[in-house]
Amino acid sequence: MTVASRQQLVSLSVFAALVIAWEILSCVYTVEAQPGEPMVAGWGTLFTRTLLTLSDYWQGGFGVPAVADGAPRSYLAAVLSILSHSLATLTRLASGLLLGGVLGLALGLAVSWSPWSRRLVQLPTQFLRALPLLAMVPLFQLWFGTYFLGQVLFVSYGVGMIVFAGVVNAVRNVPQIYLDNARVLGASRTHLYRTVILPAILPAMRSVVLLSLGAGWGAVLAAEYLGAQSGLGYIIVYAQQFGLLDRMFLIALLFILYTSASYWVIERFFTRLLAWSPSSQAANP
Amino acid sequence: MEPPAVSGRIEAVAGPRRSEARFSDDPFRAVLRALAVLDPFRLAGALLFIAVWELASIFVSPIILPGPLSVLRRAATDFWSAPALSYYGVEDPSLAGNLAYTAENVAIAALIGAAIGVTLGLLSARVWFVRAAMDPIMMTAGTVPILIAAPFLLIWFGVGRASAVSLVAFYIVVILYVSSQRAALNLDSIYENYALTLGAHRGLMLRDILIPGTIPEILGGFRIALAGAWGLEAVSELLGSQSGIGKVLEVLAGATDPQGILATLLVLGCAAILTDALAATLIARFAAWRFAGS
Amino acid sequence: MPTETGRRMIELVHLARNYTRADGQRVSAVDDVSLIVPEGEFLCLIGPSGCGKSTLLQMMAGLVGPSSGAIVVDGKEIDGPGRERGMVFQRDSVFPWMRVIDNVEYGLKCRGVAAGARRDVARDYLKRVGLSHVERAWPRELSGGMLKRVAIAAVFANGGEVLLLDEPFGALDYVTRRQLQEVLLDLWEEPGRAVPNVVFVTHDVDEALLLADRIVAMRNGAIVDDIPVGAARPRDTDTLLVPDMVAIKHKLLGHLGLTHSALATASERGAA
Numbered sequence: 001m002t003v004a005s006r007q008q009l010v011s012l013s014v015f016a017a018l019v020i021a022w023e024i025l026s027c028v029y030t031v032e033a034q035p036g037e038p039m040v041a042g043w044g045t046l047f048t049r050t051l052l053t054l055s056d057y058w059q060g061g062f063g064v065p066a067v068a069d070g071a072p073r074s075y076l077a078a079v080l081s082i083l084s085h086s087l088a089t090l091t092r093l094a095s096g097l098l099l100g101g102v103l104g105l106a107l108g109l110a111v112s113w114s115p116w117s118r119r120l121v122q123l124p125t126q127f128l129r130a131l132p133l134l135a136m137v138p139l140f141q142l143w144f145g146t147y148f149l150g151q152v153l154f155v156s157y158g159v160g161m162i163v164f165a166g167v168v169n170a171v172r173n174v175p176q177i178y179l180d181n182a183r184v185l186g187a188s189r190t191h192l193y194r195t196v197i198l199p200a201i202l203p204a205m206r207s208v209v210l211l212s213l214g215a216g217w218g219a220v221l222a223a224e225y226l227g228a229q230s231g232l233g234y235i236i237v238y239a240q241q242f243g244l245l246d247r248m249f250l251i252a253l254l255f256i257l258y259t260s261a262s263y264w265v266i267e268r269f270f271t272r273l274l275a276w277s278p279s280s281q282a283a284n285p
Numbered sequence: 286m287e288p289p290a291v292s293g294r295i296e297a298v299a300g301p302r303r304s305e306a307r308f309s310d311d312p313f314r315a316v317l318r319a320l321a322v323l324d325p326f327r328l329a330g331a332l333l334f335i336a337v338w339e340l341a342s343i344f345v346s347p348i349i350l351p352g353p354l355s356v357l358r359r360a361a362t363d364f365w366s367a368p369a370l371s372y373y374g375v376e377d378p379s380l381a382g383n384l385a386y387t388a389e390n391v392a393i394a395a396l397i398g399a400a401i402g403v404t405l406g407l408l409s410a411r412v413w414f415v416r417a418a419m420d421p422i423m424m425t426a427g428t429v430p431i432l433i434a435a436p437f438l439l440i441w442f443g444v445g446r447a448s449a450v451s452l453v454a455f456y457i458v459v460i461l462y463v464s465s466q467r468a469a470l471n472l473d474s475i476y477e478n479y480a481l482t483l484g485a486h487r488g489l490m491l492r493d494i495l496i497p498g499t500i501p502e503i504l505g506g507f508r509i510a511l512a513g514a515w516g517l518e519a520v521s522e523l524l525g526s527q528s529g530i531g532k533v534l535e536v537l538a539g540a541t542d543p544q545g546i547l548a549t550l551l552v553l554g555c556a557a558i559l560t561d562a563l564a565a566t567l568i569a570r571f572a573a574w575r576f577a578g579s
Numbered sequence: 580m581p582t583e584t585g586r587r588m589i590e591l592v593h594l595a596r597n598y599t600r601a602d603g604q605r606v607s608a609v610d611d612v613s614l615i616v617p618e619g620e621f622l623c624l625i626g627p628s629g630c631g632k633s634t635l636l637q638m639m640a641g642l643v644g645p646s647s648g649a650i651v652v653d654g655k656e657i658d659g660p661g662r663e664r665g666m667v668f669q670r671d672s673v674f675p676w677m678r679v680i681d682n683v684e685y686g687l688k689c690r691g692v693a694a695g696a697r698r699d700v701a702r703d704y705l706k707r708v709g710l711s712h713v714e715r716a717w718p719r720e721l722s723g724g725m726l727k728r729v730a731i732a733a734v735f736a737n738g739g740e741v742l743l744l745d746e747p748f749g750a751l752d753y754v755t756r757r758q759l760q761e762v763l764l765d766l767w768e769e770p771g772r773a774v775p776n777v778v779f780v781t782h783d784v785d786e787a788l789l790l791a792d793r794i795v796a797m798r799n800g801a802i803v804d805d806i807p808v809g810a811a812r813p814r815d816t817d818t819l820l821v822p823d824m825v826a827i828k829h830k831l832l833g834h835l836g837l838t839h840s841a842l843a844t845a846s847e848r849g850a851a
Contacts, residue, residue, distance in 0.1 A: 010417035120330035130561065131554040132516030135531065137523065138538035139546050143349070218430035222520050225432070240436035248436055256429050263428045478642050479672035483686035483737055484662025497676040574676045574717045
C-alpha cells in the first residue's frame, strides 16, 4: 500500500469514525430541546424530521403556504426555505465580494500610482485595519441599517480592506525588471499598468481572493447573526435561542458545504488562470 | 590564515571594532528604522485623514458621524468610568474594565490555542498518522468561518467566558496547526543530519532543531491569529455575554450612540495594535536570524 | 599522511546499497565495495555523477544504512551517526538560528563541555579559519565560502577521528575553492594532535590530486581504481605538472570518461 493511499485510508477512517460516533451519541444522549427535536440528532432523524422542521422558515409563496399561517410542514416547504435563505446569504456574500473587490482593486491601483500617495494613506489604513472587522457590525448596523444595504456594505468593507492592502503590496512587489523592460520598450504609464502590472500581480491575487473569501463568509455570518431577518446565519441564531441544536447542526452542515464548494471553485479558477505562472505562489496557497 | 579580500555579502576585511557595528544587534540602526516611520508624508497622511473626518462630521450631522476629537474625548472620559453603562446591565461600568475582560479571554484562548495548535501541528509534520487524521478536520475548519461554532458553544457552555474562550481558542488552534505544520515540513532535513554527525543524540532534535527552526513561521502565524482573535472575541460577546467590549458595543448600538461606539472601537483598536506590536517584538527577538542582513 | 602504525581506521566490508525505483527496478547505488583505510590518511573518492560516492559517504557517516556488509571504524562496527565521524555537507548545513560562534561550539555543547572551555576552543578554530570578526554574525549574513569555513571549523572543533566531506566546495568559485582547500589542509595537519582521517568526495580531478594521499575512483557503484599519491606536501598547482601526477590525472580522467577519444565518441553519439 503506497504512502498516499495509507494516508487516505486513515483520513477516511477518521471521518467514518466521527460519523459513527455521532450516531452512537445520538442514541445515548436522547435529551430533547422540544418534543421531537433531539439535541443530538442521529443521521436518520437529521435528514427526515429535522429537515421537515426547516419548513418553519419558509415565508410562503409559490403556492406553498407558510407554516406560520397554519399550514403543515412539508419537505417541499423545507427545500424552498433552504433555497431562499441560502440565496439570501449568497447574494449578500457575492455583492459584498464584488463591491469590496472592485473598490479595493481600484483604490489599491490608484494609491500605487506614486510612492507618495502610498505613504500618505499608510497610517490611516494601518489604523483602520487594526480595528477588528467583526467588532464593527454594530457600527455598520447603526449607520446603514440591518437590511441588505448594511450587510453588503459591511462585507465589502472587510473584503475591500484586504483587497486594497493586498493590491498595494502586490504592486510594490512587482519585480522592477519587468517595469524597466516595458519602459525601455516605450510603454506609457497607463499602458504599463494594463499590460505589465495587472498580469504581474495576478499570482499574488490568488491568496488575496482566498483571504477575502474567508473574511467575506465570516462577515456575512456575523452580520446575519446580529440582526438579519433572513439567511442561513439568521436561522442558526434564531434556532439557537430555542436551543434547537438539531436544526442548527443541519444548517451548519449545509454552510460547510457552501464554503468548501466556494473555495474549491476559486482554487480551480486560479489554477487555470495561473497556469502560465512560474512562481510557487500559483502552486502553494 | 587571511580572510578573502572580497567574499560576497560581507566584506571580511573589516577590523574587529567596525565589524561589530555591521550586524543586526546594532541599536543605532534600530532607532533609525523606527524613526523612518515618522516621515513627513506618512504624518501628513494621518493629519489629512483626521481633518477630512472632522470636516465630514460637520457636514453630516455630528449625531450620525461624530468628529475625531469628540470621539477621543469620549474614549478618554469613559475609559475609567462610564456610569451610564451600568444602566444597560453591563457588569463593569468602564471601558477599561470591559477591555480587561475581553483581553483576559483573548490571552487565555491564545495560550490554550497555541499549546494545542503548535503541538498538534509539529506532531503532524513528523508522524504521518497524526497528519492523516488531523489534516482533513483542520483543512475543513480552515475554510468554514469559525463563527459557525459560536451558537453551538453558547448552548453548551451558556453565556459566559467558556463559550467565548473556546471559540477563540479553536480559531487559534486551526491557524497555528497550519503554521507549525508548514514550518516543520519546510525545515530542511539537512540540519538534523548535521546535528547527528556533530554528536547530538535524537532527544536533542526537538530543542535544538525543530523548535528554533520553526519559531519564525509559527510566531508569524500567531501574530495573524491574534489580530483575528480580537474580533472573534468581540462577536462572541456580542452574541451573548454580560461583560466585555462586545457587550459594550451591543449596548451602545441599542442606545443609538455612534460616538460611544466609535470611542469603544478606538479603544479596542489600540489594544489590538498593542498586542500586534508585542507580537512583532517577539518575532524580532526570536526570529532575528531569519531576517538578519536584509 | 598515514601514520607509521598503519592501524586500520576505516574498514568497508562488502558494502552494498540497493534502491528500488518507482517503476520497480532495483538499482545498485553501491555494489560490493571493500576498502581499508589506514589511520591518518587523506582519501579522495572520485567519480562521475551517480557512481555511488556520495551514497558511500552517507553510509560511512551513518546517515544511511547499508543493504548488506559492514563499516568498521576504529575497530567498532557503526550503526548510526556519531561525533567520531564528522561531516561537511555539500549544501549549507550551518544552523541559521545560531550565531557563528554557537554553531562552532555546538558539538562540544552536546558533549557537555563547560561553557568557558568550549567558547575558547570555538574561538580558536574560528581564528584558524579566519572568521574571528564574524563571531556574532547570523549565518544568513555570510557568503557561501564563509559558511563553509564555519562548517569546517565546527567539525574540527568537535575533534572527530574521521572527517567526511561531500563535495564541500562544489558550489564555490575557483578562488574561494582554492582558499578553502588550504584552510582544510591547514587544520588537518595541525601539529600537536592526532591526524584525523579525511574522506573527501569530489568530481574535480585537480582537487583530488592537490589534497589526497590516496585516490579511489568509482564507477557504477564499484571501485575501479585505487591510486596512491606520493607527492610531497605542501602541494600547489605546479605539483600537478610533475610527470607522475600527470600520469595519475590521465588515469583518473579515463575513469571519468573524459579522455579525448571518449569525449569524441560521446559527442558523435549526441550525448551532452
